[in-house]
Amino acid sequence: MVNLFAKNEQNMNAVERVLHYTELPSERAEATPDDPPMNWPSSGQISFTNVDLSYREGLPLTLKQVNFTINPGEKVGIVGRTGAGKTSLLQALFRIVELQNGKIEIDGIDISNIGLSVLRRSIALVPQDSTLFLGTMRNNLDPQGLRTDAELIAVLQRALLLPSEGTTDAAAEAKFSLDCTVGDEGSNFSAGEKQLLALCRALVKNSPIIVLDEATSSVDVETDAKLQRTIKKEFAHSTLLCIAHRLNTIVYYDRVLVMDGGRVAEFDTVLNLYDNESSIFRSLCNEANLQRADILRIRAEQRQYS
């Protein structure tokens, strides 16, 4: 009796949690009559105008009067100290949190007026902690079943998880075959492998806007370098936003956006920012011991792979 009573009490936690979910405020509509056509966004221009964001009523603003425009196909690194508001920019872009003021436009369409599912399926995200679920590799990569097996295998090869055409690697082929089982929350994969699989999902989505949130922070330096080359090649025509953990992963990007205290402090090319000795970017480079010569070398290396 005592055992049963204790067990019942424990199980009631689940009931309490479900009840809590039913009381959460709902997100806005999944679809609206004003939704843009299926081919939106076609160019991938993103603009933030006077964006203010606060996580909850009564909390201070996390993003304050954020203004910037990212051109179609541009590669932009987002950097800043811990708590500067980098991830909050993404929360605003995906409308995980709604804006207090201002607007965000993608290809000239104000995203606050469109359905959430349209918005979220249009932007590919490679998050810090990607979620995998119990099922096959095929289901995890392409839950909606939009791609053929050959396309999915090609994606795994492009992300360097499967050996390229003509070479063999039995271990990799066993682990990353389309029919292999992915454990709950990806329990049979390392953090780095999970990030690579998240990159595969972005490749499967084939969106003109790709967002990487410190996407390669859990892989070793050599794999990271290879991945950066893959990203550069595979997303050559996409608009790419990358929240960068390691500065050397974004020094070959077109521009760098430096966040500071919830505001855009700097937004310019890597070399312009580096050459300004009083810039925050320069101080971040100094702390990471990244010299001008290193930046030029990395940029030259990446050009070889374009």
Ligand SMILES: Nc1ncnc2c1ncn2[C@@H]1O[C@H](COP(=O)(O)OP(=O)(O)OP(=O)(O)O)[C@@H](O)[C@H]1O
């Ligand atoms: N869910 C949340 N609820 C309330 N405040 C939050 C929430 N998430 C972030 N914040 C606050 O917003 C501010 C900016 O956080 P954000 O995660 O955007 O910073 P960041 O630049 O991405 O930092 P890091 O480099 O550490 O990831 C921080 O002060 C943080 O405490």
